[in-house]
Amino acid sequence: MIISVASGKGGTGKTTVATNLALALGEQVELLDCDVEEPNADLFLKPLISRTEKVETPIPLVDGEKCTGCGKCAEICRFNAITVVGKKVLVFPELCHSCGGCMLVCPEGAISETGRELGTISFGHRNGIGFINGRLRVGEAMSPPLIRKVRAAADPNLVTIIDAPPGTSCPVIAAMNGADFILMVTEPTPFGLHDLRLAVEAVRVLNIPCGLVINRADIGDLQVFAYAESERVPILMTIPFDRRIAEIYSRSQVLVEEIPEWRRQFFDLYGRIEAFTKSWRRTKQCAN
Amino acid sequence: MRELIILSGKGGTGKTSLTAAFASLAENSVLCDADVDAADLHLLMQPQIRQRSDFMGGSKAVINPSLCTGCGTCIDLCRFDGISDRFQVDAIRCEGCGVCVDFCPEKAIDFPVQRCGEWYISDTRFGPMVHARLGIAEENSGKLVSLIRRRSRQLAEESGQDLIITDGPPGIGCPVIASLGGATALVIVTEPTVSGLHDMERVVDLAAHFKVPGMACINKYDLNPEMTEAIEQLAVRRNIAVLGRIPFDPVFTRSMVEGKNIFEYGERTALHVQVEKIWDKIIHSPSMNPLGIVDFKATIR
Structure with a gap:
């Protein structure tokens, strides 16, 4: 099972959802930080890094x-x-x-190949949770090749949770392509909804089932709820705006450890994702 | 001609809301939305589109089945796993390198140029605006950013405006690199979180390559005053002028819901005074001098 956590708009809570979901599952899970331009998941998961490798892409060398x-x-x-x-x-x-x-x-x-450094890839773990992240070299423009390397390093026997970059263009596609489920994290504001629409369109191009987490669900307006209904995107979880949560995040702490009732919530979220993905596959098989 | 770029590293720190607020305080400016893959500034500006143009990006391979003999050369040579066993090109994976096109012994592969999005010149209540919409799942966002920045400059020159305010994208990758080159000054909008600090540091490292003068303000500063201090210390270390602190205030969201900037919504409060002060510091900073003389003393280190 590969779950990619995306959003369109930045700062809606992708990393919060991805890290808390991984921690709530606790084992047989690997967290991939594919937001390689600004990788943050390690700040929250605080994994022990066992090794870091340089990642290169081939470029020509002329004799x-x-x-x-x-x-x-x-x-x-x-x-x-x-x-x-x-x-x-x-x-x-x-x-x-x-x-x-x-x-x-x-x-x-006369042409052979040498390498250009894209960035680094690090491997680590915390308790039972595997962790891989990519970190784009500052000054490097192309993130998709590094994202693909991080994806390729994942253990296929574990549940993979991907923290995707914001936006709707090639880096996000590299972080979503081939996933079994896309978990969209949004906020109920005009910016959140506008970028969510674009992101959902991108998911539809890839033909992957998706569902929503609405963060800071009580700020803004109700448009996103209407959108979810009309587009038949299921709302799998809502997180209220709570200054405590914002402060926990600001210190790079995690919800499931600071407010334990959230552990259950994130565990249930995984259950809903699994159920929805199964029924989506069944419907698709019937349609074929 | 002065061009101010608003960046953050981390997404969702308030770049667009502040850009809109600055636009209403600036006189005689051109607005540019360089966050082309998730552009939001138009939601606060309600631009009246004056001119609409296609953005043509790279090409993608298309195999003509009637000419294809299934020799497999294309599959062997493609480094992006872009061609299936049934000789169909996966448009998502195709990098547009054209290797398969050139090496197909049957010349069975076409390479049409793709329409990757649209860009617009518009009028808003605060002046002209150049913005774009990158097609879903498209590449070439850096190219589109360069295009709309160039058009913003032309537009400013033609209409006698001497200031461009550019709302930048998050991250440090290709669209951000395309936003930074040749900018007059950079304003970093950040938030007092461990992630905000970490991400700001990376965008600062990038900006240091470009030798751009930098300024910074901390949004929602009261969520974590200690982190606010840490960010201000980072700014000082990197030769970035600290513009001020903006409190967490639901007015940002409320005004956004109404499609307005904070100065167009509700009563004037301490928030408005603070944002005015910050704008005043930006526009009167030596880096933003009207003659456009590069302020080498203020470049990020």
Whole structure:
């Protein structure tokens, strides 16, 4: 079971929900922090990190001896990451998407590959909970390749909970694609709803079932509840606005430990996700 | 021409609400919403769209089944697992590199340019606004950010405005990098949480690369006064001017529900006075001098 926790709008409580859900399950679970631009889950889970590895993406390395300056590499590159000036080849590593086209097309076999650092990936655990996070190198523009590496490192035998980045573009898609369920965390405000709509559209493109957690459920207005009903997105949990909760969060503490009745709530949330995913699959099988 | 960029690192700290408040205090400015994949500023601005344009991003591969012989070259060469065993391209996974297009021995793969979104020039009650909507699940958000920033500049030049206020995206990735280059100054809106501090530090590291002058304000400061102190200390260490503290106030949400900024909602309170003071500090800071002379003394370190 892979559950990806997403939102559209930032700051709605994705990390709160992802970490508390993992802690409430307590075992046979792995938390993946895929918000690699701003990874925060470790601040709350406080795992023991056992190892950290550098993650690289391949970029071309041109052998000046073999290169004839024919320009085929620059011609094939759609990202303007390699260019030929006179007889000299220039590589712009930060623009390279690692497709390998230049290396394939070079008639002289003058191009091999070296690496550009995307960031790091760390592995750890807390009690029975596995933890993996990606941390994008400051200055690196492309987060999806690092997100995919974090996803690939997950143990398929465990329940995977993914803390996704905000937005609706390629990084979020990398954190949601292939999940069994998307848990959307929103707040009942015009911004929250607007970005939720976009995020739900993205989920529909991926054809994955999704449900809602409405955080700070008593601020704002009621529009999100009407939206959920009309779009048939189930509301699986609501969290009221409570200054205590905001303060617990501000100190990077977790709800299930500071206010124990939330442990049950998050445990039940998992049950509802499981039930909904099963019935969604059954309906889909019948439809096929 | 001065361009002020509002960033935060962490999402949901109040960038857009404050951008809208600043827009109502600024005179003669152009607004730019650079948070193209979850743009919200228009919800407070109700822009009247004057001009609508397509945003053409990269291309994606499409296999023509009548020409495909199923040789498998494309599958072997694609590094993004973008082609299925049945020779169909997964548009979500396709990176747009065109390797399969160029190496297909049958020339059976098309590579049409994609319409990745839309961008707009609009009028609002506080002046012109340039904004965009990136298509669902699309790439190239950095390219779109660069495009709308460029158009904001053109628009400002044409209409004689000398200030652009840009609402930036969260994070530190490609759209943020595209927002920072060439900006006059940066305002970081953060919140007094461990995450807020952590995320601010990363965006500050990024801004230091770009040598942009920085200022910071702490929203909802009273949720955790100790963290507020820690953030202010970080700001001082990194040569970032501290603009002030904004209390937690439900007026932000209430005005948002009505599609207004805080100055258009309810009675004037201490909150409004505080936000005015912060704007005053921003607009009169040496980095924001009207001549646009780069203030090297104020760049983030």
